[in-house]
Amino acid sequence: MLDYQRLAELLFPQITTTTADMEARFPQRVLPEGAKVTRFAPSPTGFVHFGGLFPTTVAERLAHQSGGVLYLRIEDTDAKREVPGAAEGLIKTLATYGIEFDEGAIIGEDGKICDKGIYGPYKQSMRAEIYQTYAKQLVLEGKAYPCFTSEEELEELHAIDKKAEIKNTDWQAEAEARQAEKLARRAITMEEIEENIAKGNPFVLRILADGDPEKKIKFTDLVKGNMEIPENDEDFVLLKSDGIPTYHFAHAVDDHLRGTTHVIRGEEWLPSLAKHLQLFRYLGFKTPKYMHIAQIMRLDENGNKKKLSKRDMGANMDDYTRLGYCPEAVCEYVMTLLNSNYEEWRMQNADKSYKDFPFNIKKMSCSGCLFDFNKLGDVSKNVISKMSAEEVTAKVTAWALQFDAEFGKLLESDAEFAKAIFAIGRGGKKPRKDLTTWADAKAYMGFFYDELFALEDSYDEKYDRADIKATLEKFIECFDMADDSNVWFEKIKAIGAELGYTADMKAYKADPAAFKGSVADISMFIRVAVTGKLNSPDMYSVMQILGRDKVVARIENMINSL
């Protein structure tokens, strides 16, 4: 039996604070009844990906919908993996997707990370003393002990357990080896510890696990429901040899000290839940509520579902920006996946913000869903169709300036012109839905600009060139910008009638052979000349915006080329 008092002093001579000091330093929050405190706790090792935005949106909704607090803490406990600037990038990206933090690590005026709120520091690497205070307490209570086996030695012992070879592991042998190791570790004597400390050997602090895996803990997850998990008997690491905690320990201490009410995270954490529950119990903390959110999946080359991981298309939120998806659309899509009744609500509340939606934990799916670009596209089309021409113009321009400078400058050179174009068919009950992303704009309306105008489509060979030519010539003769759309179209019908192309679409459809063609063909002759394409938005509007000179010039060009 070790002398815990002596051991604690030996291991943590520099720690003079007590857990009571910490409890006093981080007072309990005073919040309205039912207010939820949630957080996003990324490790600064890369960008935000879709799989991360997902639970974060839940955390944001739950906190803000309940009048609670959403905070951000940075889990930079693994110095080896930290990527400079990643934390800043994370925060900025989240902000564009409507995730604003009330508290935690934020970007200050100088562009650097700083703390907001009284529960800081919010970077875990700066809280060593806090964690060590609790660690010391655990040692004092005989619930944790040091282990001097170095990382290298451990790696050697578990050579078979390397990530890459994990599938080929002899699990039986591995389990026995682990058990033996655990017993050996626990048998360390005070003399050995003193000797190691005297030599200055580094150590990790391990929990003295009291669990029996044969016994189950009953547990209720807010989204997964009731489950039973085996107790933890693994003496996992609490503090690494650099004195910084592992995720497990930091999670318990931080979420307790900051009064987190709901821990929302991906379901990949479920297997370590027993460790966390054990730790909360050891530390005498009240356990928060847990919500383990199903992963977003993708299809691999064999048609199997796989967790959407960093390198996958659609993972990096910056991809969406580049592809021209607007954040509103992405949020909208996330909401449809998060709450099964969201779309129904949206149909009845077309003009409201998604933040007005009564988010409901019970409506969350507990199985992982496949990322669907099709659905995202549909949602996006609807979101954009509801925007004003001004808004679309501004957003397309901003996007183009960044990703398609040439196009961006054209749009920017005459915002009114661009706005008029985007106003075609916009507003009203049945708005046009041509744009899925900002990147679609160029193909949709680029022909308005002489710089981008090109004959993308041509006349089918079945049409008599003489008729085309005649149509175009006659049209120029009678074209008058002052005509309203009815008069304008009557003139086109008249041209067709003269050439033997009927304006009676019903009659034409009933018996196409009875006519040379229809006014649809006549319109097409003109459309191709003016837009360079077989398809375009309403041609009368197009001509009104383009102006007489351009319309005539383009038609004349076509006549000359026939």
Add this chain to the structure above:
RNA sequence: GGCCCGUUGGUCAAGCGGCUAAGACACCGCCCUUUCACGGCGGUAACGGGAGUUCGAUUCUCCCACGGGUCACCA
């Protein structure tokens, strides 16, 4: 391999012991229409398998299969 989670159409999903098993996306057809987009109408398409409980199982129980996750001084 152990442990945990999951399994309704191609995708997202309603369903919570009795239904012709919703809806959305995608796909197909028709209508509207000068093209496209929109809109309207309709269509193809699903409860992984096997036991059991029950008068009756998509719904409850068990087993199996399959899929996923996880087994670090990473989070």
